[in-house]
Amino acid sequence: MPDFNDLTLLPFCVGLTLLGLIGSWTAWRRRGAAAGTRGVAWSLLPVSLYLTGLLELVWDVVRSAVSWVTHLIFSPTVWAGVALFGVSVVLYVVSGVAKGRRGDTVKAPRAEKKPASPAGELTATGPAPASAAPAKAAKPAKGSKAKQQESSEFDEIEDILKRHGIN
Known part of the structure; x- marks a missing residue:
């Protein structure tokens, strides 16, 4: 140029x-x-x-860019570098797939089982099953109809769950 x-x-x-x-x-x-x-x-x-003086700067930038592209296209050394870059990317992806299939990952030790918590309390494994509820069930006061209706609804739901084998 x-x-x-x-x-x-x-x-x-x-x-x-x-x-x-x-x-x-x-x-x-x-x-x-x-x-x-x-x-x-x-x-x-x-x-x-x-x-x-910016025209000289623009001229130098364009000349350098053209020289770099020409060197990139026609240089076997550059193409060898591009090929090695591609090989390294492929090897990295293949190693990730192989590691996932073989199970090379270090597994965390299992947590010990904790005793069942009271019914309704959330734990790391989820809520305790209904069968783990304490034997004493609080009975509503005799005079309140709303509490009796609420209690009967919970009893119905519990019966439905038992019929489907969910405790």
Whole structure:
């Protein structure tokens, strides 16, 4: 790629700016002030890049990127590196699958069984079964109909669960 040259880029940038300004004037007359103003803004960029020195920077970045891509495409060493990267990814995935199938994972020791907790209390293994409930059942007071109705509903639910073999 050719080297950056001040003498050739200045006339090139001025030419681009002049062409852009002519196009902006045409756009202003045909499509209005907004389109013309936008065209002027774009037209001034080549000369502004040249005067600030950013054009040389852009030129160097583009030249380096093209050189890198060319080196990437045509270098057997780079392709060997890409192939090794692919092999390492495949080996990593295969080792994960093999580890999962063989059971190489370290299993945590099992927790000891704890005595059953009172009915209704949640434990690590879930609520205690209804059969583990204490023998004493609290009976509602004789005068309250709401408590008796509530008790009879729980009795019905317990009977249904027993019929289905759920204790």
